[in-house]
Amino acid sequence: MTTILLPQIFIPVESIKLARLVTSVDHPYQDYHDPAYSPTPLPTINIRAHYGGLSHGSHTSKFSSALTSLLSAGYSKRTNTKVRIETNLVRTYTLQNSTQWFEKAVSSEETRRWFERAIDQGDDIYFVVGFHTVTDAQIIYESAEGDEHTGRLSLPVGLALNAAGVIAPLGDLADPQVDVHHGSVEGVIEHFKAPGEQICAFQYRKACHRWLSSRSIDKATLAKTPRWSAGDRWRDEEEGVEDILEVETTDLGRLQGEWDEEIADDETLLLQLS
Numbered sequence: 711m712t713t714i715l716l717p718q719i720f721i722p723v724e725s726i727k728l729a730r731l732v733t734s735v736d737h738p739y740q741d742y743h744d745p746a747y748s749p750t751p752l753p754t755i756n757i758r759a760h761y762g763g764l765s766h767g768s769h770t771s772k773f774s775s776a777l778t779s780l781l782s783a784g785y786s787k788r789t790n791t792k793v794r795i796e797t798n799l800v801r802t803y804t805l806q807n808s809t810q811w812f813e814k815a816v817s818s819e820e821t822r823r824w825f826e827r828a829i830d831q832g833d834d835i836y837f838v839v840g841f842h843t844v845t846d847a848q849i850i851y852e853s854a855e856g857d858e859h860t861g862r863l864s865l866p867v868g869l870a871l872n873a874a875g876v877i878a879p880l881g882d883l884a885d886p887q888v889d890v891h892h893g894s895v896e897g898v899i900e901h902f903k904a905p906g907e908q909i910c911a912f913q914y915r916k917a918c919h920r921w922l923s924s925r926s927i928d929k930a931t932l933a934k935t936p937r938w939s940a941g942d943r944w945r946d947e948e949e950g951v952e953d954i955l956e957v958e959t960t961d962l963g964r965l966q967g968e969w970d971e972e973i974a975d976d977e978t979l980l981l982q983l984s
Contacts, residue, residue, distance in 0.1 A: 712962045713842065713911045715780060715981040717788075719795075720908035723843055728753055728805040729815060731824065733833040735914055735965070736982065741833070743824040745815035753803040758842075774800040776974035777842060781910060784970060784981040785849075792852040797844035801907070804840040808915060812837055812959050816936045825957065826940055829919060837959050840913030847910075849902040911979070915959040921952035 714735045725739050729751045732738040759774035778795050786793045805811060815821050815837075828835050922937065937956040968983040 711840070711913055711976075712978045712980060713777075713840075713913055714965075715777075715784065715911045715979060716909070717784075717982060719781065719785060719849075720844070720847070720904050720910055723907045723909050726838070726841060726909055726912075727751075728803065728838055728840070729808075729811045730838040731815065731821070731828075731917070732836050732838060732914075733828055735836055735912065735962075738836075738838060738912055743821060745818055745821045747811070747814060751805055751811055753840075754806055756802040756804065758800040758802055759797070773975040773977060776972045776979055777911065778844075780970060780972050780979050780981050784983075787983070794850040794852060795844075795847060796850065797847040799845035801843045801845070802840060803843070804913070805838070808837065808839040809959060812915075812917070813936050816938075816957055822938055822955075825917075825919070826955065829955075835917035835919075836914040836962075837917055838912060839915050841909050842911040843907045843909050844904070845907045847904045847908060849904065851900040851902070914962050916962050917957055918960050919955060919957045922954040922956055923952050924954050925951070927954060 717736055721739060727744050729745065729747060730738065731743040731745065733741045758777075774797075777800060778797060782793055782795045785795070816825065825835065921940075924939070935956055935958040937954050940953055940955045965980070965982075969980045970983060972979045
């Protein structure tokens, strides 16, 4: 399974649903569609790493180590600072029987119309089948650009934006600029915190489609993949009108662009290079 790490580090777990249809692997909270399911899909939850204090012991999987390592490396590159991300708990939420849930999704008229609009706009479509979360993650800046005269540490723009919501400084500091009590900030370590459970990575299947002509379809044969008449939509071809839309999900496959990659626990972790 391929896991896509978010470029903005974290988003609140309440903002995403499994079995969502999206048009971007990097921004699953934009231009999405949540089909109306009954009952609501329930995830399988797997704890990948947990630290319970000195008296409770700890367990860290190869996957959770690779996840935080790639997050740290990616954010360090984008902000031109040395950043380390740590967490006490990593969970994986997985949608079981994703093909059946996809078929339920496209059985509704509302979802079909959303599909058609996305295809007309030339968008790729992805189906959310899992995500990974971290709990009470700490973002540790081991170096950053600062002003030796004012003694204030200027945080990168990405973190400053996140400080307004998802990421908040430890303690009572609300200003995204952190007071530093040194004449020089070189080597100063600053701690920030993403309180609660936050999503940091996603698993998708890609939704593929093809147009068919109702004239060439054997109506006596039961279709193995979902298909429907595209309403008043039609496409002219030499051999007839393609008025039937057929859809299915496949493995994510190769993504465009340049990506950092790590493999752990039979999973491929990808973080897009900016």
